[in-house]
Amino acid sequence: MASPVGLTFLLLVSPAVLISTAISPASAGQNQLQKRSPEDLKKIKEGFTALGKFALSRIDTITSVVCPFLEIIEVYGPLISGLVKFTAAEIKGYSDMDLLMGEFEKLNAKLDQYHAEQKWNSWASGVYHKPELDIDVAWKTYTTLLKSLREAKDDEEMERLKKEFEKAYKKYESATKTLHSLLIKKGVSFTHPLGDLLAEHVNCHEKNIREYTVLIYKLIYKANTMNEFYYKLKNTESDAKAEEMAKIAYDAASVMFQVHMQCIKKSMDYVKKDITKLIDQKKARSELAKEVWSFLVKAYDRYDWMVVAFISKKSQHQKVKFLNSHVLSGFTPVEEGIVTVAVARQVKGTHDKAALVKQAIGRCINEDVLCYKVAKKLTECNELVEGKPVSQTYTAVHAYLRDAHDSQDAQKEQEEDYDANAAPEESPDKYIYRGKCKKFPLLKGKFVVLIKSDEEIMTKDPCSKLDCGEKEKRGSCVGMKDMFLAVCECNKPYYGQNCEESLDDYKKNLMAKTAVLDRKHRLVGSG
Template sequence: MASVGPLLLLMMSAFFIISSVTTSPSADQSKHNKPLLEKLKQGNEKLKSALKNKQNVKNIGVLCLTLIKDIGNALKNTDHDILKSAASVASVVPVVGAVFSLLMTIAIVIDEHVNDKSLLKDIKEEFEKIDLKLEKHHRELKWNIWAAATYSKPEMKIRVAWTEYKTLLGSLAGAKDQDERKRHEKSFIEAYSKYEKAPREMGELLKKTGKSFVNNLGDELAEYVKCHEKEIIEYTYLILTLIFKGNMMNQFYYRLKNIQSEARDDEMKKNVYEAMAAMFEIQKQCIDSSMTYVKQDVKPLIDKSKKRDDLAQEVWDFLQKTYDRYDWMVVGFITKKSSHETIKTLNKHVLTGFQDVSTERITVAVSRQVKGTQSKVQEVSTAIEKCINKKVLCYKVAETLSTCGEKVAGIPMSQTYTAVHAYIKKAHQSIKKKEGNPKANVKDQADDEDEVNAAPENPSDQTPYIYTGECEKSPGVKHGKFVVLIKSDEEIMEKDPCAKQDCGERKGRGKCVKMKDMFLGICQCDYPYYGLHCENDINDYAIELEKEAGTQKNKPTVTDKRRRNKN
């Protein structure tokens, strides 16, 4: 079975990387993994027994499928139980090794004994799911190893030192005389000397380039959180907060030792600036490559056992929440029903402006646009109605819109929308007939599951950017529908996404950077400014930290989760 080969090669790579790490597992971890290993061993024995007793090909195929699903469930159970820290790496290795061994056995058996195409598709899909799980395990283990061994060290130093620093300030405030004050200061100097380099170490981790045993923190972080912007922003403020706290303590430390200097101050400022710049670049790169991570997020959500409308809604809900700077349209459909190249009228779905994420049987197509105001929806809808009448064939809707001569506020029709989804649905009476006929065949039910399989399908207060119209399945045959994703006013009317983005450029605070391949501009702030529009002076942050150190009630401004790049 040649199609299994690439998946096994990927799993082999993941296995060799994971198994190259050696750590002594705890007794609890070994105890926890024993049932999993035993289950995999039993599966291997079942397969050998089936071959030895010469069971028929169908039974062997079904057994292979069952065993692969068992492997998937075993891996799923390890997600939270044994991937919590780098210390659990050795606990995972025997599980992955047993999984790999059984997968190799199953692959050989499938290649030699199973020819049922439908069963082979099921097996291939299960192999893909295991591949995704192993990839996830590898990513989490890699992050845990590096985070525990390298990244957490300067963070813990700064956190411990900050606690001592606040204690010292309280002690100095309550000191009875100058001698007691001097004793506290001396004690702090002796304790703090080992923490003084921590903020510089944190900054260095963000700009590691070239050959090094220490990976770049920003790159590793982006990969770990799959470039989810919300998490990147939160980690950005976490890192800046740590560096700022370290710098504040360093200033105090230098003053106590009487070694403060302009050069030291400049070094600390440079460290903050370079950290800000590094995280901004990571954020920008994540936006540029975000669709790669979108596909990685969507694929594990595809489940052929779900109705396509439920699947589309689940994916849409996820994308709206996780990638919330965009408006999304999602379509889920059976791949083979929309892959006709010669007779296009047979396609149940015709999509323009979408990215496909496919498994063997199911495809989820996604389209996005940057959020904005939607006051021109009615004008665009009117123009669409003038371009498209109900007799236009569904597969020609996108072409008809793109060549239509209608304009909106002087803008060509083709520039007013992001995506078009045209699809063929069954007549409503066929649904009613099925509901009243318990003997309706399975094929009819399967077809009816495709009745509604897009999200969103209709305009609403939450989705005003949607237009829905009718088209023909074939000449004279109705029951076709199309949905258009209408662009925001800003994208329709503005050629430059930075035109209305105020980054304080005239005041020397920052500049707007245009993102490629999307209508989006984000503010890149110049030191010492930061914020949504570079409106804040980072030097003012010291005041907030002083409040925290003194009262422990005021939270630093820099830790708020306002998005510095949100339109």
């Protein structure tokens, strides 16, 4: 299969890493397993704690990361091998086994929590649900087996338990391949039909897309873990099977990456649909603006937002522009009936330079400037902010002659009324400039300016600071149209935030029997 477009990865630290330092060769006897010094045991347990926390935090990044990414959650290769090869006496005498299984269970609990409250109606009614059910049923059998192996009285009981699992799992072994074939089919609007389903079901809200991504990753992770265990039980593991499982993991993750990327590219189309549903023509415009703003910062949390609501006909004068109650630049309007809701957005960032921008705007615009000319005046301003013209420091301008009816009204009230996830992490005052202008000839007006992030002001090309391994032909950087956002497109088999990893790592982990950690906590060695 050709390398999919846009393969940006963040590799979740390998679950195998969590247990690799504690697994001795399968042929080692019980006495050999117990020869570690107290200092070694302490280091191992400290390593488990640190790496365990790191692994769990990596799962959290799926629902909060700024850029889309492709991630592979690896299987417990060494632990799988150990459970297949160890005798009952070795497992019972293995002092770290409870610790290993504890990390195993915590990782899965973290994976499970992300879609516990989500409504999967479209998913559950579709073809994807059948392989999911098969994988989940098999997983219960598998985890029960792991507990039973630890409690087995002797080798004979262990072998009986393994044979029972082998017989029961045979009918579920193909579930991963079925899910994979469904995921990689071609879609209508999106590259894959899953994208069409999710776009319709959740309006391409990134938070929901990331939660679905967790679900997909979890299913592939479970299935590949069980398949590798099954192959080891039958002594049929091979490079070809490892290659197939790696391909399934890679393709599934790349599908979700592409869905996420397309949802970002088409996000304003979905924003318009959402706003249309929210517009209540009977509601006070200031309340409507705040309601839309509150929704957008939750559903589209990648961006800073400014929202304005007004009666459409009061801002449609083309020849006598100074009569318009609202003059907008950099906004996307959504008109429904007699009301228009206009929105402006920018990718979030830091705003330490906003104070300098405000000073420069203040020197450009005084109270005698006509309100409808504010935006044009700013584009012509010769003031500089650390060498950058003022025209490159802001995203949108809203000039108004009466009430603002925008999302910046009563900001303190908003911050008190909505929870931390609804309001920006910092007050919009930090990136909002408020000034005064004049309505011809005597009446006064006001204007507000949405100030860009420091990153966007100072860096013209977001790719300029993103190394994707172009020299080694591992990948290339691609900027997103009409927004300050760049991602790495990695050439298969490379992946990682900067295309620094290789898919061979995943295949080695599938086949792992022994492993050690180097100073960078990277998995090395396989036998």
